[in-house]
Amino acid sequence: MPANIFEGLEKKGSVFKDKQSLDHRFLPDNLPHRREQIEAIATYWLDALKHITPSDVTIFGKTGTGKTAAAKFAMNQLQDFAADKEVKIRTEYIRCTDYTTEYQVIARLCQLMGRDVPYRGWTKGEVINAFRDVLKTQVYGKRIILIVILDEIDILLKNDGDGILYTLTRTDNVSILSISNYVDFKKFIKSRVLSSFRDREIVFPPYGAQQLVDILGERSELAFEDSILESDVIPLCAAMAAKEEGDARYALDLLRTSGEIADEKESKTIKGEMVREAKDKIEHNKVTDLISTLPTQQQRVLESILKLTIEKEEIISGKLYDTYKELAKGDTVSYRRIFDFINELEMLGIISTNTISRGRGKGRTNIITLQCDKGILEDALYSV
């Protein structure tokens, strides 16, 4: 009987020196090709050091363009710089996928600033009052300045309306840095709020293949020992990610997964073919994870879509609902609900829809197409 099971596994060795630096949440000391954007943020925030509430700032850009990293980077720099100055600046980061309503965000802010607030039971007004009360705290004889980063704000606005912006913009020592994936997220903001939300916009363009190579290069120095990577690995990861709209997160994922595959195969080096393998694996995991967290009814909808796709039927919304009713056997929700599900599935990128009109007498319809691999979906759906 061998000793501890971990002992044997630990001895196996690994291509990684520091795997964490390939995590997309890892914040490196240097963000290649984002200096301009970070400086732009810093310029707007300069006011805070003079004790003026900075303008609100909005960052746009697709997934994996470094928005969150740049914002956090700027935030840390500001904190460092302000530390020994006679000005009290607080910066708080909130991801709106974790705090999905105005109430939750405000309550979270109170918590972060040391005021305990219950999750439920209080009215929205009470929480807002508590929040404003905390902000009255004076340091060096002046009020503190609060900079709130609202990451993925489009989710919050879509879910809960623009109340959060209304509240925050009307609190005078608060500045908002919002991060959005979509340029048109302002359509969720009503004009009465928009007038007080005078934001400066910063756009984060997708990374090009060469820029991705630079990023991966820096990270791989942290993550791997020398001469682990074969020369074509990084360019391959970069090229694949560049195709995915310049998504650096995806590029890092590819590199990390390739490394894991190398470990599994007990290979001393990472080869180009492993990147291709990694690509399939990531796709597979993404879909499987996503689907396992979906509510039952939504899975049924997806099942219906899969069934119709396999039968090579053109999927229109009416037919989809029929199929769904068949599959769900009585335990159904209304078409109204399915409509929302379809939207959510589209947001997740599993399906895509195209509404067309068939002309006079035939009306409108939605054509739905599956965006992910049939086989992967089938596995994910029936393996749970």
Place this chain on the structure above:
DNA sequence: GCTCCACCGGAATAAAAGGGAA
């Protein structure tokens, strides 16, 4: 008992584009 909020569905309204009138 109060509030928030996720989930739900009915009803009203908007939209697209082929068909048919001019």
Place this chain on the structure above:
DNA sequence: TTCCCTTTTATTCCGGTGGAGC
């Protein structure tokens, strides 16, 4: 050919219900 009409469904609006934390 042009332009408006029709149809059917997409989409929005809005209010109800019930569980959960307090």
